[in-house]
Amino acid sequence: MSNTLRSPSPPLTTVTGDSKHLDTAQAHTKADAKPRKWYHPVTVLGFLLDNWFLIGIGVSIVLAWRFPNVASDGGVIRSEYSIKYGAISLIFLITGLTLSTSSLYNQIKNWKLHLFTQGFSFLFFPAVVFAIVNIVNAAQDQGESQSQGGKGGGIDQYILAGLIVMGIMPTTVASNITMTRLAGGNVESATIEVCIGNLIGAFITPLLCSAFFSSDTWSFGRPRASDSGGSTADGLREIYKQLAKQLGLAIFVPLFVGQIIQNVFPKQTKYVCNKLRLAKISTFFLLLLIWSVFSTQFENRAFESVSTASIIFLVFLNLGLYAAFTLLCVFLTRLPFLPPTLASQNTLSALDQKHSVPIADTNESLGRDRRRSWRKVVHSFRFNKAESTAICFCAVAKGMVVGAPTLSILYGGLPEKQRAILSIPLVLYQGQQVAVAQILVYFFKKWNNKPDKYFDDAPSPASKSQTLPIVNKGGRGSGGSAEIRSEKSRDA
Structure with missing residues (x-):
């Protein structure tokens, strides 16, 4: 009886050559599992590779500051042709080669995604910026306010006008898709919103620009093309003529050609895109555009023409706008104030209709039905986490791929220095949004790795x-x- 209750003794182990090798391998595995110090060469190299785009922006700015005559308009490389036509054309050619036509078609039907993203980008964003700019302009004391283009202690009026122009520009191209992919978001949603935003931005931006600068207070910021006449109609006609020429050759044609090549030679195109890493090359061309824009500003001494208060105001306002709008997008796309689902409410209403006493007041019943229908409409605008991530990176961003050539066409009739000052808010916002987005990627990635309580297939407790x-x-x-x-x- 005692033998049956006795626990079996562990088997004897013999130390052989194989077990020694196994112990050595386990020791190496434990050593490798230890986290490396932050100054370890592999850790430093990984950090540089993960943030190469942000580092590239810094290098581009330094090169533009040190050698402004190389990439400025009319400079050594003639960037008004080589970059504003060549680099942008290659960006959209690569976009056409890498964008799946079937995914594009499926995402085109998602009209709620387009309505929210483009409405936020072209209506809500510029309206808020316009309100802030008017408050700042009205708050400036008459003695400290600056004359147009002059340098003083207040906020330069062309900086304020540039903020309005920045608000009506379309979203950026390469960084949105990259950040969405790194954060675990819906890459197809980000890609289609980038394409739609930049395509319709070429037509909406001039109209919004004319509308926001229609008052006498902002008359100096009205768009004027280089060859436009005196009337507003002639100016808009000339603006759309130049936009159709430049953006058509630099955006629409390369995008269409890329889609044709992808559908005619699908296997070869996919192999070339993966082998040559065309997405990285597209981002490099975006750095060339940033280099060109900063070179033009340093060549025309745009930063020296405005006050220090204007630059400080821009930096903090850009950070505040990007952070606040990102949080607002998360709130509006997830709707946390509503219940996770309407199923429980509908079930209770169905059971009440069968087992409870009939409601005598028909008006109360109709009111309940109307509230239920409105809840369904609002619930239909709740997006999953992947789509919400794509919206946050696309609706809040402003880019220079289409924004820089559009601004140069809208204000081609202004002197070069004033046009450079107008572009400062857009240029600074582009760089700051990339820096903040690099940080937000970490939080969005952790958020996307958690279960989505609104869209999980798990049955509810009821x-x-x-x-x-x-x-x-x-x-x-x-x-x-x-x-x-x-x-x-x-x-x-």
């Missing part, structure tokens, strides 16, 4: 309680009624 009693489907009494209630709740 549905579990309804389906648990159904053991014998052929039974009588409560089992059958529970099955009927479960079916009614699913129908509801």
Whole structure:
């Protein structure tokens, strides 16, 4: 009896050559599992590779400051042709080669995604910026306010006008898709919103610019093309003529050609895109555009023409706008103030209609139905985490791929220095949004790795309680009624 209760002794182990090698391998594995110091060469190299775009922006600015005559308009490389046509054309050619036509078609049908993203980017964003700019302009004391283009202690009026122009520009191209991919968001949603935003931005931006600068207070900021006449109609006609020429050759044609090549030679195109890493090359061309824009500003001494207060104001305002709008996008796309689902409410209403006393007041019943229908409409605008991530990176961003040539066309009739000052808010916002987005990628990635309580397929506790009693489907009494209630709740 005692032998049966005795626990078996562990088997004897013999040390052999294989076990020694196994212990050595485990020791190496434990050593490798230890986190490296931050100054370890591999850690430093990984950090540089992960943030190469942000580092590239810094290098581009330093090169533009040190050698402004190389990439400025009319400089050594003639950037008004080589970059504003060549580099932008290659960016959209690569976009056409890498963008799946089937995914593009599927995402085009998602009209709620387009309505929210483009409405936020072209309507809500510029309206808020316009309100802030008017408050700042009105708050400036008459003695400290600056003359147009002059240097003083207040905020330069062309900086304020540049903020309005920045607000109506379309989203950026390469960085949005990259950040969405790194954060675990919906890359197809980000890609289609980038394409739609930059395509319709070429037509919407001039109209919004004319509308925001229509008052006498902002008359100096009205768009004027280089060859436009005196009337507003002639100016808009000339602006659209130049936009159709430059943006058509630099955006629409390369994008269309890329889509044709991808559908005619799908396997070869996919192999070349993966082998040559065309997405990285597209981002490099964006750095060339940033280099060119900063070179033009340093060549015209745009930063020296405005006050220090203007630059400080821009930096903090850009950070505040990007952070506040990102949080607002998360709130509006997830709607946390609403219940996770309407199924429980619909189930209760169906059970009340069957088992409770009929409601005598028909007006109260109609009001309940209207509220329920409005809840359904609002719930339909709740996006999953992946789509919400794409919206946050696309709706809040402003880019220079289309923004820089559009601004140069809108204000081609202004002197070069004033045009350079107008572009300062857009240029600074582009760089700051990339820096902040690099930080937000970490938080969005952790957020996307968690379960989505609004869109998970797991049954709710109410549905579990309804389906648990159904053991014998052929039974009588409560089992059958529970099955009927479960079916009614699913129908509801």
